[in-house]
Amino acid sequence: MAPTKYIFVLGGVTSSLGKGIISASLAKLIQARGYRVTIQKLDPYINVDPGTLNPYEHGECYVTEDGAETDLDLGHYERFLNDPTTQANNITTGRIYQTVIQKERRGDYLGETVQVIPHITDEIKKSIKVLGKTGDYDFVITEIGGTVGDIESLPYIEAVRQLRWEKEHDSLVIHLTLVPYLAAAGELKTKPTQHSVKSLLELGVQPEILVCRTEHPLNKGLKDKIALFCNVDSSEVIESIDTSTIYNVPILMAKEKLDQVALKKLHVETNLEADLTLWKGFLNRLKHPVDEVNIALVGKYVELKDSYKSINEAFIHGGVMNDSKVNVHMIHSESITEDNAKEKLEHMDGLVVAPGFGKRGIEGKIEAIRFVREQQIPFLGICLGMQCAVIEFARNVLKLKDAHSTEMDDQTKHPVIDLMLDQKKLEDKGGTMRLGKYPCEIKDGSKVFDIYGKKYVKERHRHRYEFNNEYKDQFNNAGMLPVGINTQDNLVEIIELENHPWFVGVQFHPEYKSTVNNPHPLFTGLIKAAKKYKHKVHK
Numbered sequence: 170m171a172p173t174k175y176i177f178v179l180g181g182v183t184s185s186l187g188k189g190i191i192s193a194s195l196a197k198l199i200q201a202r203g204y205r206v207t208i209q210k211l212d213p214y215i216n217v218d219p220g221t222l223n224p225y226e227h228g229e230c231y232v233t234e235d236g237a238e239t240d241l242d243l244g245h246y247e248r249f250l251n252d253p254t255t256q257a258n259n260i261t262t263g264r265i266y267q268t269v270i271q272k273e274r275r276g277d278y279l280g281e282t283v284q285v286i287p288h289i290t291d292e293i294k295k296s297i298k299v300l301g302k303t304g305d306y307d308f309v310i311t312e313i314g315g316t317v318g319d320i321e322s323l324p325y326i327e328a329v330r331q332l333r334w335e336k337e338h339d340s341l342v343i344h345l346t347l348v349p350y351l352a353a354a355g356e357l358k359t360k361p362t363q364h365s366v367k368s369l370l371e372l373g374v375q376p377e378i379l380v381c382r383t384e385h386p387l388n389k390g391l392k393d394k395i396a397l398f399c400n401v402d403s404s405e406v407i408e409s410i411d412t413s414t415i416y417n418v419p420i421l422m423a424k425e426k427l428d429q430v431a432l433k434k435l436h437v438e439t440n441l442e443a444d445l446t447l448w449k450g451f452l453n454r455l456k457h458p459v460d461e462v463n464i465a466l467v468g469k470y471v472e473l474k475d476s477y478k479s480i481n482e483a484f485i486h487g488g489v490m491n492d493s494k495v496n497v498h499m500i501h502s503e504s505i506t507e508d509n510a511k512e513k514l515e516h517m518d519g520l521v522v523a524p525g526f527g528k529r530g531i532e533g534k535i536e537a538i539r540f541v542r543e544q545q546i547p548f549l550g551i552c553l554g555m556q557c558a559v560i561e562f563a564r565n566v567l568k569l570k571d572a573h574s575t576e577m578d579d580q581t582k583h584p585v586i587d588l589m590l591d592q593k594k595l596e597d598k599g600g601t602m603r604l605g606k607y608p609c610e611i612k613d614g615s616k617v618f619d620i621y622g623k624k625y626v627k628e629r630h631r632h633r634y635e636f637n638n639e640y641k642d643q644f645n646n647a648g649m650l651p652v653g654i655n656t657q658d659n660l661v662e663i664i665e666l667e668n669h670p671w672f673v674g675v676q677f678h679p680e681y682k683s684t685v686n687n688p689h690p691l692f693t694g695l696i697k698a699a700k701k702y703k704h705k706v707h708k
């Protein structure tokens with residue numbers, strides 16, 4: 170079998186150039202030629218994982234099947250490749266150091282001084298090669314977080330330098346940079362790219378393909394100039410122009426021949442053509458919607474779109490399945506009250522209440538849910554969103570006035586959402602929630618059964634609190650039906666309302682599993698119901 174090929178993607182000039190999307194697009198193009206490919210993200214921060222980070226820091230925390238709390242770029246990888254990732258696909262400096270320090274304490278380095286080089290760099294290299302060693306992949310694409318020049322990226326770039334030396338014919342460095350447009354001069358500027366490549370060269374790394382983010386097309390003269398200054402061929406300077414949707418990027422990269430150039434540099438001779446039929450079909454429907462719906466997304470991190478990345482992408486997938494544009498209206502949960510819920514939500518065709526932690530904004534979420542429950546507007550509650558639906562129903566239908574989750578009020582007389590026993594004993598906050606994939610059995614004849622079209626599903630979790638089974642019969646008898654049960658632990662995973670056209674709460678996160686090839690049925694179902702509601706009520 171041919172050795173695994175390693176592709177490194179490093180960013181320069183600024184952050185937020187879209188390394189994740191470029192990595193995912195290249196992977197898609199390679200996968201579309203029939204190769205097995207995975208993508209990995211190395212994050213230079215010292216947190217062991219992003220699980221304890223506020224979403225304002227790096228956006229949402231993405232959860233894999235095996236329960237790893239990871240960077241949101243892994244969501245892009247899965248959405249593009251339709252292939253699950255694992256803990257091995259996201260490594261942080263914290264995790265690397267934790268491993269090295271554990272080894273040192275165990276005595277693995279007895280007699281040695283433990284240093285950044287070689288001990289930390291060895292551990293980084295091991296984390297990169299571990300995916301290749303599984304034998305499952307022809308290509309491993311490793312995206313290094315941060316920007317060239319950051320102090321904390323240095324050990325990663327050094328590890329890349331060593332790996333390039335070790336795997337001369339089986340590895341490749343791609344550098345993603347910015348070619349800014351100076352309006353006053355009316356010109357695109359190549360100097361930042363030149364400087365960024367020089368910084369990499371100082372660290373011993375020669376990037377072999379330059380992907381240049383730009384607002385305007387790069388003409389031949391400009392590509393030649395970048396090539397001349399950066400020791401690459403003009404054909405190895407790839408234009409990455411701004412585009413209206415990330416799902417267009419693989420198509421743009423195919424036009425620029427990024428995959429062909431990369432394969433050639435890796436000495437992979439192939440006459441396999443990239444088959445992008447499915448992808449293009451999706452893109453075509455995305456670009457030509459025939460209807461549109463307005464969906465409110467209520468959460469408390471509204472200022473930063475990335476906080477709800479997977480939900481926003483799942484809306485796009487579900488919209489495409491309904492040939493509908495989904496206009497997402499972010500509403501801050503703290504801004505909703507009993508008095509203004511109508512005004513804020515009456516023009517909406519559907520509501521999603523987002524996941525979250527802590528007390529802030531809870532009452533606004535509950536008021537929003539009350540309004541859509543009473544008005545029969547389609548609703549999907551995700552994790553904390555489901556818990557809020559349970560609290561709302563308990564207070565306003567079951568008349569348990571002070572019902573709450575013990576996360577918000579540990580003295581409540583009616584803890585309809587409560588900690589499970591095994592969570593009560595925990596002291597560490599990091600990595601100790603109910604995380605990752607759990608099985609769920611769906612009741613025959615329920616609406617959710619029709620939405621999924623199957624009885625057994627596996628969905629990903631990230632929470633501590635659960636529906637309190639002591640109240641199960643009361644809810645069931647009053648019309649909030651527990652229709653999805655984790656039969657292993659006897660936990661309620663899905664509720665639906667009997668007297669409502671589309672009101673679903675899920676304790677898990679369906680958004681993590683929605684991909685271009687497999688849009689999630691709950692999002693597809695919600696948009697379908699929203700369309701129906703719109704044509705009936707708003708005309």
Ligand code: GLN
Pocket residue numbers: 523524525526527551552553554576631632633634635
């Ligand atoms: N805070 C809630 C819990 O821990 C919900 C978490 C979430 O929405 N992801 O159970």
